[in-house]
Amino acid sequence: MAAPRDIHISDIDPYNLNEDVVDNIVAAALASSGCKTEKKEGCGSKNAIIATKARRQKMMVIGHRGSGMNLLQSSNNRMKFIKENSILALNAAGNFNLHFIEFDVQVTKDDCPVIFHDDFIFTKNKQGEITEERVTNLTLAEFLSYGPQREPANVSKPLFRKIKDGRIFEWKVQTDDHLCTLQQVFQNVNHSLGFNIELKFDNNIVYKQHQLVRVIQLVLQVVFRSAKNRPIIFSSFQPDAALLLRKLQSSYPVFFITNGGSEIYADTRRNSLDEAIKLCREHNLNGIVSEVTAILRNPGAIAEIKDQTKLHLITYGQLNNVPKVVYTQQLMGVDGVIVDLVEDITAAVSEFSNSVEESEGNLMEDIIQQKIQPDCSEQESPSLFKLTARI
16 A cells, blocks of 8 residues: 555645545555454445544634635635635634634734735726735835725725746635734624734844744734734734744744745754654744645654654645545544635544544634643733843
8 A cells, every 4th residue: 555655745736636646645644553444334425434443533623714715726615715824714714613723924014913924915997907015014004095985985996816837816715804913803803703813034144033022022012912812813924923922922832834844944943743743842832834745744743742742743745635534643642623625624534533433622612711821911021122122
């Protein structure tokens, strides 16, 4: 049976998967993790592979950029149903059985945290030319001028997106929405939903500490002012930002995000699961968010992350939209998955969760019951600035 690394996981289309390929991926991963497998009806899809010796673990499902990221180049209309990172998308995700929604935060030139994933924002000028601006070089008013407008009298700039291969697409979705600020998200998104706040930084910039502190400071001001009892997880791909998030506050868990080596960076802390584990262990972070293929290729890392270092583990990536792959991770002990197909995966997790006996304590309960998250009050906000002065 083929091991995951022999199947070229990165080339798989998760929306059009051959069932035998999926079975090979999950069986190889489970076998590597020490679980025995057998065929059984149910568990998210017909003839699913299940483990006869499973970890007992409740799975937390997190909506990616709300109800899923927009793949404008995809023929799958489900990836263009609703504008990602919008208030509509965040609230729509809350209609399903999940407890957290993930979204991306950057800070404008005039110090306002806003919700947007990409480093650059694109539009078309009157001459028909595509132009770009770095999001963090815009004022709030300039940022909000892209896309649909809340006030009909406002001038709207058409919104475009550049994908990794260089192609540019008009940002057309079935259900559009305005761009928004972090403050507006706190005010307008269902208060029962937890937030996974990812702080975004450009991979191609070497940030100085004062630049990172400024961004984190401004985000924390909004959080301390607005979160109240809402559960919060912070995360970032930027190692120093993750460490500063831990130094500048103790109220909310901080996770370091890694792609596990699928891309190589000048900062070696970003280049493998081993480096991510080391970073979290040495600096008292709460857990790792890993690209799912890194876990499927190396299931043994789960025991090191969870059992040896007592970290929590969440995964992301397009394979998390496949129920069998999510089920496999639940059996191996992964705490949570960030997904685009929120309706499908929450339904599948609900279906197969009955086959896994729950253990005492898990990430979802730890955060919701505030075992990780102490009571947060505005008293922490002044201490933020005292600590900043010493950094």
